[in-house]
Amino acid sequence: MTTISDVARHAGVAPSTVSYVLSGKRAISSTTRQRVLASIRTLGYHPHAGARALASNRSNVIALVLPLRAGMHVPVLMQFAVSVVTTARQFDHDVLLMTSDEGPGGLRRIAASSLVDGLILMDVELHDPRVPLLRTLERPSVLIGFPAEPAGLTCVDLDFYRAGRACVEHLAGLGHRELALLGAPAAVYERGTGFARRTMAGFLDTARSLGMRAKAGPCEEGATAVHQRVIELFAESPAITGVVVHNEAVVEYLLAALRLVGRRVPDDVSVIAICPDEVAERAMPALTSVLIPAEEVGTQAVRLLMRKLDEQRVPDSSLLPPRLTVRSSTAPQDHR
Amino acid sequence: MTTISDVARHAGVAPSTVSYVLSGKRAISSTTRQRVLASIRTLGYHPHAGARALASNRSNVIALVLPLRAGMHVPVLMQFAVSVVTTARQFDHDVLLMTSDEGPGGLRRIAASSLVDGLILMDVELHDPRVPLLRTLERPSVLIGFPAEPAGLTCVDLDFYRAGRACVEHLAGLGHRELALLGAPAAVYERGTGFARRTMAGFLDTARSLGMRAKAGPCEEGATAVHQRVIELFAESPAITGVVVHNEAVVEYLLAALRLVGRRVPDDVSVIAICPDEVAERAMPALTSVLIPAEEVGTQAVRLLMRKLDEQRVPDSSLLPPRLTVRSSTAPQDHR
């Protein structure tokens, strides 16, 4: 294994000089810098990560803590993870993958052992047991999602409240008067997951303030459950002409169910999905949708964490604005 | 931060003694061990990962290299990643997440910097550019999937050849005589991905040896593409009574398409899917399936890597046997 001393010897300089060339923390004359860099290249030198972490008190690794529960849509999780890794690399950091199932002890271990410089936690719940622990940790962290008591933490998320509102406003603009929201499975709401509730709140508040009739509720996954739910819905409220669905796994089934009960999309019923673009595009008809900007959230989370590692101040909460893309599943409602 | 010397002082022993208590590499009397462990607990000591890596030449971290291409089913990827993380933890290792898109340089960097002790690469292709590099690396590695020239490497995978065979044998046993295989999108075959081809080979070889008529081909994703393909298929070979589908993303559409062309499952056509159990169970009707044992593959990959890290010899290739679960989508074929 080549060490920094090997490089120094090869270039005819002191090890510290090589170090400064690499870190740029002191000025090095252009000529020696070139010489050192050449030696590094010909020897194929890579600094020893452990030694570097020991001496500098920085590992250049961040932890990504994924939840492993029902109700999370896996492809979105993955998209997110990938964007975290990619962005972290741009900041010369690597990503350690953790799952929540090791519990708080795992977080403490990782943080206390200086294995990572900071943490990114996904899918934070309103009353997440990891949050109090995070406060005791001396490492900076960024949360995806909002706990009940976010003071002093850094949180990023899509602004789901505004997402709910955007859907209603779009439908209102098209002349719809009676709406329904199909949300995540009941378990997700019961767990107190913030994003599901906030969407619903945005949806209901906006509908109320616009004087529309609206009902919202959870929706279990699976073809039959959705079918059932749709039948109920139209039995109770036959006048519904706008449906918002906030559950990717259910989108296809919803469309099938609407077909089965004889409601055409968008002629009879307009549908908006809150989901990744690919899901919306693949559907028949292509769905008007508010996308969950997984990549953007991941990128943003890493940026914030890097700023914190540099001891810069960052905003407590970053809400990414929703983006509504109009496709073929929404149409004006004419009031005959 | 508490160091090993703090613990030693607190327990009234030498730092080396604490180290030996932790590693178990030398006998320590039970009384001092207890005393040291107590000090560790009360001080909340966690060894510094970097220092440990530097001194011991072992980081206790392994790299998981995920591919980021089209044609991979993401939930399976995730399932796999989770099982790798969980198993690695059982061996007291953590997992560094990498994506292939940093290219071979990324692998070299990670390996040469002693950031990781070993690597697990997913979704290896027949002519994977990472494979030759791997041979030059001094770190052990395990591959998921098989390259064209696997000599000297350690590879794990489902035995897709036997999976293809199992499907045909099951259908043959039910009296079917004419079969079709819907595979992955054409791009996957063109890339030379081993698993897709091996399934097809197992399928065709077995059908031939049993004297059955069989055709196999790629299948694009998306409702319309699948619909199209199904219409073609039955136009060319109206006598087909058994369909094997090796593409999770297509399963639902296939069932819909069969419905549309008026073939009932399993009365008219028996269907077997090669997919995760959840996909098979959720379908209507529940599908007879050969599952891709993502968890098992992940666990096995980590086990093998750990053995290699211990300098033990391991088999060059581990093929996990397919498991066919009979559900409601296959039925006997009566020859009227």
Next chain:
DNA sequence: CGAATTCGTCGAAGCGCTTCGAACGTCTGG
């Protein structure tokens, strides 16, 4: 033109841990 700066580089002291050889008692067998 000497003193004060600045620039570029060096040397050495750690960072916290593992590990090797050695030391010290205690035990055993001849």
Next chain:
DNA sequence: CCAGACGTTCGAAGCGCTTCGACGAATTCG
């Protein structure tokens, strides 16, 4: 009763890197 063996613990030498103070040479200024 002593040599040798054994069980248990200690001390010190690194592992490869960063960083701080210092030093000579080149530059600037009064």
